[in-house]
Amino acid sequence: MRIIGGTYGGRKLVSPRGKGIRPTSDRMRETIFNILEHSSISLEGARILDVFAGTGAMGLEALSRGAAHVTFFDKDRAALHLVKKNISLLNVEDKSTTKYVNVPALSPALKPYDFIFLDPPYDLDILSDALSSLSNNRYFADECMVIAEYAPGNRVIFPDYFDVNKEKTYGDARFSFLVKKS
Numbered sequence: 001m002r003i004i005g006g007t008y009g010g011r012k013l014v015s016p017r018g019k020g021i022r023p024t025s026d027r028m029r030e031t032i033f034n035i036l037e038h039s040s041i042s043l044e045g046a047r048i049l050d051v052f053a054g055t056g057a058m059g060l061e062a063l064s065r066g067a068a069h070v071t072f073f074d075k076d077r078a079a080l081h082l083v084k085k086n087i088s089l090l091n092v093e094d095k096s097t098t099k100y101v102n103v104p105a106l107s108p109a110l111k112p113y114d115f116i117f118l119d120p121p122y123d124l125d126i127l128s129d130a131l132s133s134l135s136n137n138r139y140f141a142d143e144c145m146v147i148a149e150y151a152p153g154n155r156v157i158f159p160d161y162f163d164v165n166k167e168k169t170y171g172d173a174r175f176s177f178l179v180k181k182s
């Protein structure tokens with residue numbers, strides 16, 4: 001697993017052992033960030049929230065491509081340890097924050113985020129609950145894009161305050177690019 005593009009392009013990241021963490025593949029991350037580069041919201045200087053961060057690869061890729069700051073949320077302490085290792089490998093401690101968080105029990109955001117990567121464990125079916133909790137606690141900037149990853153077989157209904165901008169299925173993962181309505 002590595003950073004695909006930007007300042008840290010080609011740098012290797014620590015990968016998980018076992019099946020507890022399911023990182024987004026390098027190829028799919030490349031596809032996602034190609035889509036984001038052509039979106040109406042710029043990554044340059046953006047505030048990013050990587051929820052269910054796993055390895056932190058999505059947020060770190062965003063930092064590599066010009067994001068100003070990434071906050072990583074996870075309730076798995078092993079995952080947060082892995083994220084911290086990867087942050088250290090890239091020497092981006094000053095541009096990142098890690099938090100042990102159970103997403104349904106979020107506290108209000110101090111500042112909203114421009115992009116939110118949302119990749120809950122496929123078997124928990126908590127995507128809708130996570131979006132509601134993020135909305136109720138003011139995590140979405142006025143112009144916010146959420147990139148949601150879930151199993152293609154999961155039936156997901158997105159809140160009406162989002163437009164589904166694009167959807168892509170890649171192997172056992174489906175990605176929806178949601179843009180917050182004004």
